[in-house]
Amino acid sequence: MTQPVDAAVDARFGFALDPFQVDALRVVDEGRSVLVAAPTGSGKTVVAEHALDLAVRRGTKAFYTSPIKALSNQKFADLRRRFGNERVGLLTGDNSINGDAQVVVMTTEVLRNMIYAEPGRLDALEVVILDEVHYLQDSFRGPVWEEVIIHLPSHVRIVALSATVSNAEELAAWISSVRGATEVVIERRRPVELIDLFMVEDRTAERPHVLPVLVDGRPNPEGQRFDRQETRKGKGRPRSRFRTPRRVDVLDELGEQDMLPAITFVFSRAGCDDAVAQCLDAGLRYTTRDERRRIRAIADEHIGTLDRSDLEVLGYTRWIAGLEAGIAAHHAGMVPPFKEAVEECFTEGLVKAVFATETLALGVNMPARSVVIEKLTKFTGEHHEPLTPGQYTQLTGRAGRRGLDPVGYAVVLWTPWVGFGEVAALAASNEYVLRSAFRPTYNMAANLVRRYDPDGAIELLNRSFAQFQADRDTSGMLQRIEQRRAQLERVQAGIGAPLDELAELRALRDATSRHRRPDAAQLRRTDTALAALAPGEVVRLDGRRAEPVAVLSVARRRSGVKVRVINAGGRVRNVTAEDLPRAPTTVGSVELPERFTPHNRGAQKAVARLLRSADLDAGADEADEETAAAAARLRDHPLAHHPDVDTWLRAAQRAERLERDLDDLQRRVDARTDTMARRFRRIIELLEGRGYLVDWELTARGELLAGLYHECDLLIAEAAFAGIFDDLAPAELAALASCLTYEHRSRLAPPATTLPSATLRQRVGALVEVADALAGDEEDAGLTRTRRPDPTFAPLAWAWAAGRDLQTLLSAEELSGGDFVRNVKQVIDLLDQLGELPINPATAHTARQASDALFRGVVSLSTEVGTGDDPDDGPDNGPADRAAAADAAGGAATGGGTAEGPDGRGDRR
Numbered sequence: 001m002t003q004p005v006d007a008a009v010d011a012r013f014g015f016a017l018d019p020f021q022v023d024a025l026r027v028v029d030e031g032r033s034v035l036v037a038a039p040t041g042s043g044k045t046v047v048a049e050h051a052l053d054l055a056v057r058r059g060t061k062a063f064y065t066s067p068i069k070a071l072s073n074q075k076f077a078d079l080r081r082r083f084g085n086e087r088v089g090l091l092t093g094d095n096s097i098n099g100d101a102q103v104v105v106m107t108t109e110v111l112r113n114m115i116y117a118e119p120g121r122l123d124a125l126e127v128v129i130l131d132e133v134h135y136l137q138d139s140f141r142g143p144v145w146e147e148v149i150i151h152l153p154s155h156v157r158i159v160a161l162s163a164t165v166s167n168a169e170e171l172a173a174w175i176s177s178v179r180g181a182t183e184v185v186i187e188r189r190r191p192v193e194l195i196d197l198f199m200v201e202d203r204t205a206e207r208p209h210v211l212p213v214l215v216d217g218r219p220n221p222e223g224q225r226f227d228r229q230e231t232r233k234g235k236g237r238p239r240s241r242f243r244t245p246r247r248v249d250v251l252d253e254l255g256e257q258d259m260l261p262a263i264t265f266v267f268s269r270a271g272c273d274d275a276v277a278q279c280l281d282a283g284l285r286y287t288t289r290d291e292r293r294r295i296r297a298i299a300d301e302h303i304g305t306l307d308r309s310d311l312e313v314l315g316y317t318r319w320i321a322g323l324e325a326g327i328a329a330h331h332a333g334m335v336p337p338f339k340e341a342v343e344e345c346f347t348e349g350l351v352k353a354v355f356a357t358e359t360l361a362l363g364v365n366m367p368a369r370s371v372v373i374e375k376l377t378k379f380t381g382e383h384h385e386p387l388t389p390g391q392y393t394q395l396t397g398r399a400g401r402r403g404l405d406p407v408g409y410a411v412v413l414w415t416p417w418v419g420f421g422e423v424a425a426l427a428a429s430n431e432y433v434l435r436s437a438f439r440p441t442y443n444m445a446a447n448l449v450r451r452y453d454p455d456g457a458i459e460l461l462n463r464s465f466a467q468f469q470a471d472r473d474t475s476g477m478l479q480r481i482e483q484r485r486a487q488l489e490r491v492q493a494g495i496g497a498p499l500d501e502l503a504e505l506r507a508l509r510d511a512t513s514r515h516r517r518p519d520a521a522q523l524r525r526t527d528t529a530l531a532a533l534a535p536g537e538v539v540r541l542d543g544r545r546a547e548p549v550a551v552l553s554v555a556r557r558r559s560g561v562k563v564r565v566i567n568a569g570g571r572v573r574n575v576t577a578e579d580l581p582r583a584p585t586t587v588g589s590v591e592l593p594e595r596f597t598p599h600n601r602g603a604q605k606a607v608a609r610l611l612r613s614a615d616l617d618a619g620a621d622e623a624d625e626e627t628a629a630a631a632a633r634l635r636d637h638p639l640a641h642h643p644d645v646d647t648w649l650r651a652a653q654r655a656e657r658l659e660r661d662l663d664d665l666q667r668r669v670d671a672r673t674d675t676m677a678r679r680f681r682r683i684i685e686l687l688e689g690r691g692y693l694v695d696w697e698l699t700a701r702g703e704l705l706a707g708l709y710h711e712c713d714l715l716i717a718e719a720a721f722a723g724i725f726d727d728l729a730p731a732e733l734a735a736l737a738s739c740l741t742y743e744h745r746s747r748l749a750p751p752a753t754t755l756p757s758a759t760l761r762q763r764v765g766a767l768v769e770v771a772d773a774l775a776g777d778e779e780d781a782g783l784t785r786t787r788r789p790d791p792t793f794a795p796l797a798w799a800w801a802a803g804r805d806l807q808t809l810l811s812a813e814e815l816s817g818g819d820f821v822r823n824v825k826q827v828i829d830l831l832d833q834l835g836e837l838p839i840n841p842a843t844a845h846t847a848r849q850a851s852d853a854l855f856r857g858v859v860s861l862s863t864e865v866g867t868g869d870d871p872d873d874g875p876d877n878g879p880a881d882r883a884a885a886a887d888a889a890g891g892a893a894t895g896g897g898t899a900e901g902p903d904g905r906g907d908r909r
Helices: 019-029 045-058 069-083 108-117 133-137 142-151 168-179 221-227 247-256 269-281 289-303 308-313 316-324 336-347 358-362 389-396 420-428 442-451 454-461 465-493 499-512 520-531 601-612 622-636 645-672 675-689 700-706 713-721 730-741 758-781 791-801 806-811 817-834 841-854 857-861 883-888
Strands: 033-037 061-066 088-091 103-107 125-130 157-162 182-186 193-202 209-212 262-265 327-330 353-356 370-373 377-379 384-386 407-413 537-540 548-557 560-567 572-575 585-589
Touching: 019 033, 019 045, 019 182, 033 168, 045 061, 045 069, 045 103, 045 125, 045 157, 061 069, 061 108, 069 088, 069 103, 103 108, 108 142, 108 442, 125 142, 133 142, 133 157, 142 168, 142 465, 157 168, 168 182, 168 465, 193 221, 193 247, 193 420, 209 221, 221 420, 247 262, 247 269, 247 370, 247 407, 262 358, 269 316, 269 327, 269 353, 289 316, 289 336, 308 316, 308 806, 316 327, 316 336, 327 336, 336 817, 336 857, 353 358, 358 389, 370 389, 389 407, 389 420, 407 420, 442 454, 442 675, 442 700, 442 713, 454 675, 465 645, 465 675, 499 622, 499 645, 520 548, 520 560, 548 601, 560 601, 675 758, 700 713, 713 758, 713 817, 730 758, 730 791, 730 817, 730 841, 758 791, 791 806, 791 817, 791 841, 806 817, 817 841, 817 857
Parallel strands: 033 157, 033 182, 061 103, 061 125, 088 103, 125 157, 193 407, 262 353, 262 370, 327 353, 370 407
Antiparallel strands: 193 209, 377 384, 537 548, 537 585, 548 560, 560 572
């Protein structure tokens, strides 16, 4: 366990600091940027709060960014308690509260948008906290972190907080190259020791076996016995002795060993809900009467004014029953008020068992004494993939509450698909390499054109972490290229004959060799010739000099043809194309006995007798003639009898290998060099062709694109200029916008979609046509295709905007309340952007009306648009402020606050 610098309590924080915290605070005090990479729960936030303290005392500004809105809301409440309401603001797609405060909490997307759209607001900014900076490897949202780091003004210092990654030094080196000297502070030790355990149910034992995964850092030898598929005899068919422990039994065992509270990771939403039901049905209860009273009060705070009918369709009765028993699920299918209540109850120690999807590992602060992992594989939507060491570390990072637990426990359950050795390898691994996901987008390109000249834009792209990593890879390959060239020169210097003469000599030797290895083309020709043979044919397998053999059978297999042959002496063998230097030559045939069986020894002897008396063709063999000619040329070759020729031939072969290596390395270097710039130039050419810029100047289309932050940014801009969003009712526009935010991801085909109006059907068709045309241009340009519009959610978006109640909408749909809320919030986010774009004023007004119509009921109580914990969750780009609604709900998720702006909904940025 990490030891503090000394036993003295630090007056600033009320507890003794760890060495890595002291080191990081020193860097902040010296006015430099710092990257702190440390395990979950180790106290990285101390460094951030110290930087904020300095900014507050100096009267400058500080921004605190987080990857998801739930964390932003939580941090907003924490900082208000620390600095006071008047000094702290919040800017997310949901809320704009006191946005000009000295300390402002925001999502990373909001800061990126501010850098592009309102750079003047950064003049007084001293420091930016980039929490969870390892998110930059996220394939969709990751590039935002790099944009922020690259584009922040040079006077702004960065305090970047990251989970423990294997290449933290590389990340710090990149930040230094972009922003100047940045120190890296790394803490690899966990604040609470982690004990990895393995649990397996044994049908011959009363309780599950629980044993350490590692002993002295090595796999526990006792664990190997559970990999054997032992069977237990009894009535009926034999059953496997070992099996996965039941969830109820796992919790019983953890309870008896004083290892609760626990988070069990189940890689399925339905599995989480089923687990809670199983525990309730088994009669598990972990709460006292007073605790149940407090749980009910917390739940009432979060559900606010939701109608009873809404609660019913959201499964409230079952949910509150589990919560009051101290058992809960936590996944993206739950509405945020339910999840927030679970989080608060768990943090207060009221809930002892949570069944969660792996997304909890990326969410708000919920440490537990134990973490249980049911499976070490997860389904990606197409196939099962094993957990990576980084994912395992992230999940087990929740185990152990600092200040409460002397140790934390990570319990992996036995399954028949993953061996104990694989569990041990994960537990022992420290590999968690951070790789950039940066790539230029259409919106980014428009903003670069707006702010920089062509050379400046290319320079900025080449400053990305992605290009930095590519250049580092390239640097290593360039060193290898120099080494290979030096080796090649030395090898070639030792060759005392012309290379072309040595190549000729080697070719002649190959042509006369009976044992040379055939190349791929020759193998195919030989395999084809073998397949054409028939039993009874007599062949020579290696030209005229070879003994004749009779074909007994021909087997055609996927791996190639196998022919069984027999010689005149009765020796039987199997041959394939790989056994022969060239195709066999047919020289005759023998009459096979009636009812011939190729594996019968008597039949084989009969064929051998026939072969000895067969009249075989002894005529010229073209291959033999070629071999004889090559042998004659070989005898006359000027280098054939030189005493050093074999040494020279070996050196020439090595030189050829080095040249092939050089060509391969150079191709790899060329592929990595200037990768960002190449993609950027393709984007610029496409935008020029579609009228978004002319001579490096944005047109009206380009200005619109520069203000669109969405994965379908260019498609939305094209649709806007085509008038596809115009002259629609608010509910119709909401439905149409959902086609650009929703994406059906199940392996099963989406249900048939019935759109509510002919106008909407026509507009969806027009949107698809625009998308297909754009995709064609993207394919021609070698760019990733923008995804096609998906109308699956459109009927629900239309109905909710039209005022339908939740029960009517969800009762007939296979859609959870959480999915519904999240998808509606993503539609709101896009509508808010459309409402601010320089398009048809009537359309912008309709977009704002549609956004207001969607923001009601359970959606208005769900203060976190996207929790970032689900693949469907989108980035936070919206300018809308939902503070008034949050206040009406009691401010439970935002920490209170008042609405900003004359319309009661806040400042629409």
